[in-house]
Amino acid sequence: MTRRLEGTVALVTGASSGIGHATALELAREGASVAVVGRREDRLTSLAAEISDAGGKALVVPADITTAEAAAEAVERTVDGLGRLDTLVNNAGLMLLGPAPGADLKDWRRMIDINLMGLMYTAHAAVPHLVEAAAEAPRQVADIVNVGSLAGRNAYAMSAVYSATKFGVGAFSESLRQELARQHVRVSVIEPGSVDTELRTHNPDAIQQHITAALGDIDRLQSQDIADTVGYIVTRPRHVAVAELLVRPTEQV
Numbered sequence: 001m002t003r004r005l006e007g008t009v010a011l012v013t014g015a016s017s018g019i020g021h022a023t024a025l026e027l028a029r030e031g032a033s034v035a036v037v038g039r040r041e042d043r044l045t046s047l048a049a050e051i052s053d054a055g056g057k058a059l060v061v062p063a064d065i066t067t068a069e070a071a072a073e074a075v076e077r078t079v080d081g082l083g084r085l086d087t088l089v090n091n092a093g094l095m096l097l098g099p100a101p102g103a104d105l106k107d108w109r110r111m112i113d114i115n116l117m118g119l120m121y122t123a124h125a126a127v128p129h130l131v132e133a134a135a136e137a138p139r140q141v142a143d144i145v146n147v148g149s150l151a152g153r154n155a156y157a158m159s160a161v162y163s164a165t166k167f168g169v170g171a172f173s174e175s176l177r178q179e180l181a182r183q184h185v186r187v188s189v190i191e192p193g194s195v196d197t198e199l200r201t202h203n204p205d206a207i208q209q210h211i212t213a214a215l216g217d218i219d220r221l222q223s224q225d226i227a228d229t230v231g232y233i234v235t236r237p238r239h240v241a242v243a244e245l246l247v248r249p250t251e252q253v
Contacts, residue, residue, distance in 0.1 A: 006138065010085075010086065010087035011035040011087070011089070012091060013092040016036075018198060019227065020092065024051065025050065026224075029054070033082045037078075048060045059081045068121045071118060079129055084133050085126055086133045087142065087143045087145070087234050090145070092114055094199075096111055097162060098207055115166065115168075115169065126144070141184045144180075144187045147190050148169040148189045152191055153167075158210065174243070181241070184238065186242075188233045190247065196221065
């Protein structure tokens with residue numbers, strides 16, 4: 001089977017678990033060398049070993065991208081270590097749910113810092129390298145894929161600030177798409193519905209029970225489902241841009 005990303009380099013944030021982990025593996029299977037970025041170095045090291053054992057190439061980049069300096073350093077380490085940058089997958093995120101009245105403002109700040117500012121910092125640092133890659137072989141196109149959420153289309157009670165960050169991801173993605181389109185840097189946003197990852201476990205038990213009750217007994221998405229979606233977007237021909245994809249479990253209303 002043709003490895004459609006052979007000769008390219010991808011950077012995936014939030015790669016230590018869930019969607020990021022699955023996406024790094026998917027891009028490596030397509031032939032990309034992958035920089036895996038996150039805060040949990042031990043998990044990144046295990047992921048890089050898994051990629052290497054399968055014949056791929058991975059670079060471990062431990063980083064907390066909630067500062068502009070750290071995000072820029074992660075991008076530069078990727079380019080220095082792997083030679084270029086063709087694909088950026090902004091996946092790192094945090095979901096802390098609960099009532100807005102009386103909420104812990106530190107939780108709000110944490111979500112804004114990683115879900116929105118971290119994504120924007122990393123994109124800002126990556127764009128010059130992506131523009132350069134898009135002008136060169138092997139593909140003459142580059143991609144930014146931002147992982148948003150169904151909560152970035154529909155606001156819900158108990159998710160005011162999480163939704164605000166994901167609405168922001170959608171707005172930033174569309175504006176950046178328009179700015180970079182003529183340079184063949186495609187910008188896409190994926191909006192998953194409920195995915196079976198550890199994201200919800202960052203909440204207290206009562207909130208997790210609320211989420212479970214709201215969803216009911218449905219068959220939720222798996223991380224690989226979103227990794228497959230990323231793979232689809234970044235392997236389209238040069239003239240095809242998928243700007244937005246909403247992916248929900250079949251039973252989620």
